[in-house]
Structure formats: C-alpha cells, structure tokens
Amino acid sequence: MSYVTGCVLPVEAERRARFVDQARKAAPLIREFGASCVVDALGDDVPKGKITDFYRSVAARDGEILGFGWIEWPDSAARDAGESRMMADPRMDVSDMAFDARRMIHGGFEMVVDEGPAGPFGYVDGFVLAVPSENREGFIAHCLAAAPLFLRHGATRHVECWGVDVPAGQVTDFQRAVAAEPGETVCFSWIEWPDKAARDAGQKAVFAEMDTAMADNPMPFDGRRMIYGGFDVVSREA
Known part of the structure; x- marks a missing residue:
C-alpha cells in the first residue's frame, strides 16, 4: 500500500524564495532515497476557522505563511529506508531553514483513496481531519463516492490518507491541529487541480x-x- 509522509509548517514570508529554493534542491535527493513523488506548496487561500484552522495547527505568527506538502513512497518499508538514508546524507542540509522546524507537524499515512487521471498540477486543496477509528471503512466509502464530484468539475486527482504513524509533538502536532478526541484517527488529504x-x-x-x-x-x-485551504505548488518532483 502506498505510504505518505505529510507535513504542515510555518514559513517566514520574507524567506519565501529561500524556502522554494531549499524545497527544489531537496526534492531530487528525496526521490533518490526511494520516494516516488515530492510536493511542496504554499498557502494562497487559507481561511481562518472558529474551532481549528491551518494557522493554529502550527501556531503561525504574524509574518508567516503556511506550507503544505507530502512525500509519496511505494510502501512503509521504503519510507523507513529512505528516511534513514536521508538523515545520514550530508547533502540534506537542514541549517538555516526558512521555517521553524519545532512547529512543523508531520506524520505517516496509508493512502486509502487515490482517484483520478493525475498528471501535472499547479494548485492543491489540502485537508486534515479527525475520523472515528471505527469509521475507517465508512470514511473510505464516503471519499470514493465524493471523488467523482470533484473530478467531474476539473480536479485531476483526489487522495485520502489514513494516519498510521502520527507522533505527538511538544509544541504542535496533527492531533491538536484538528482537536482529535480519543478513538479518532487523523487523516491527511488533498485534491489536485491544473491551476x-x-x-x-x-x-x-x-x-x-x-x-x-x-x-x-x-x-x-x-x-x-476539519482544517482546509488552497495552496500554490512551488516544487514537484515525480
């Protein structure tokens, strides 16, 4: 089963260009380590919410924009091997990053829905949500029924991922991002659009x-x- 490493992070707006440059340099290396696709996107149409939102998910500060991205792997074993190689490779320079890694939220997810013809894309709608764990099959069925609606109106791919390795963080994490309750699983999803x-x-x-x-x-x-928003794709390596 395809495996996804998903993340949300706060990017200093004045260092946007550096973030894009770092993302574009890192993506080919991550592909070299076994990933099948690496995508980075920056917030464009991200609404504030009454209960939860992307800003609160990473404790965003004034002057910060939101990053949303993912790495697709053939399976969890490829992810484990790839991340080990990534951590040991001196080319993966993590100094002077354009974001605060302490507030980045990340996790591992199984891809349970992947609908659409795919292809090049320049814009994504990103989502994070909490689903009662006992509703896994119902969630998958719901998404499979909903995907054709988006694909019929111009989306090229609809992906839903079920959390399997989503760690708790000291400052921020996916669970707090969606106010997950006991017995709920965090899901990470996106919809791809041409532009x-x-x-x-x-x-x-x-x-x-x-x-x-x-x-x-x-x-x-x-x-x-559920937290959601629209993001401009700034780096894609597949």
Whole structure:
C-alpha cells in the first residue's frame, strides 16, 4: 500500500524564495532515497476557522505563511529506508531553514483513496481531519463516492490518507491541529487541480452541486474540526 509522509509548517514570508529554493534542491535527493513523488506548496487561500484552522495547527505568527506538502513512497518499508538514508546524507542540509522546524507537524499515512487521471498540477486543496477509528471503512466509502464530484468539475486527482504513524509533538502536532478526541484517527488529504483558475471554477461548481450530490453520503466525521485551504505548488518532483 502506498505510504505518505505529510507535513504542515510555518514559513517566514520574507524567506519565501529561500524556502522554494531549499524545497527544489531537496526534492531530487528525496526521490533518490526511494520516494516516488515530492510536493511542496504554499498557502494562497487559507481561511481562518472558529474551532481549528491551518494557522493554529502550527501556531503561525504574524509574518508567516503556511506550507503544505507530502512525500509519496511505494510502501512503509521504503519510507523507513529512505528516511534513514536521508538523515545520514550530508547533502540534506537542514541549517538555516526558512521555517521553524519545532512547529512543523508531520506524520505517516496509508493512502486509502487515490482517484483520478493525475498528471501535472499547479494548485492543491489540502485537508486534515479527525475520523472515528471505527469509521475507517465508512470514511473510505464516503471519499470514493465524493471523488467523482470533484473530478467531474476539473480536479485531476483526489487522495485520502489514513494516519498510521502520527507522533505527538511538544509544541504542535496533527492531533491538536484538528482537536482529535480519543478513538479518532487523523487523516491527511488533498485534491489536485491544473491551476488556481481551474480550482476556483471547479470549487464553485462543486459547492453548487454538493447538497444534491452528497445528500445520501453524509460525512462520517466532524466537519467543524476539519482544517482546509488552497495552496500554490512551488516544487514537484515525480
């Protein structure tokens, strides 16, 4: 089963160019270590929430923007081997990073839904949510039923990932990001679009159709605690 390392991080806005440069230099190395795809994106349309949101997930400060990204691996064994090589390779320079790594949240996820033709993309909608662990199959079924709605309106890929190795952090973590309760699993998801214009038009069409199309497919999780936003892709290596 494909495995995903997902992360959210606070990036200093004035060091945006450095973040992009670092991401583009690191991605080919991570591919060399066994990853099948490496993506980094920066916040463009990220709303504030009443209960949870991406800003609070990483305790974002004034002058910081949000980073959302992931690494796809063939399986968990490839992830383990790749991360070991990554940590030992002197080319992976982590000094003078353009973000505060102490507030970065990260975790390991199994890819349970991967729908769409895929291909090049320039924009993503990112999501993090908490699902009752006993609702795993219902969550997968819900997402498989929802994916065609987005694909019909211009999305090229719809991915849902189930948390399997999501560590607690000292400052921030995925559990706190979505106010996860006992017995809930954190999920990491994204929808790929060709560009922002396609996303804006597609999202408008999806919202107009949502009530009817999803009437018989209620969310098997608390949508009030889901965090979401739109991100510009700044680095992609596949």
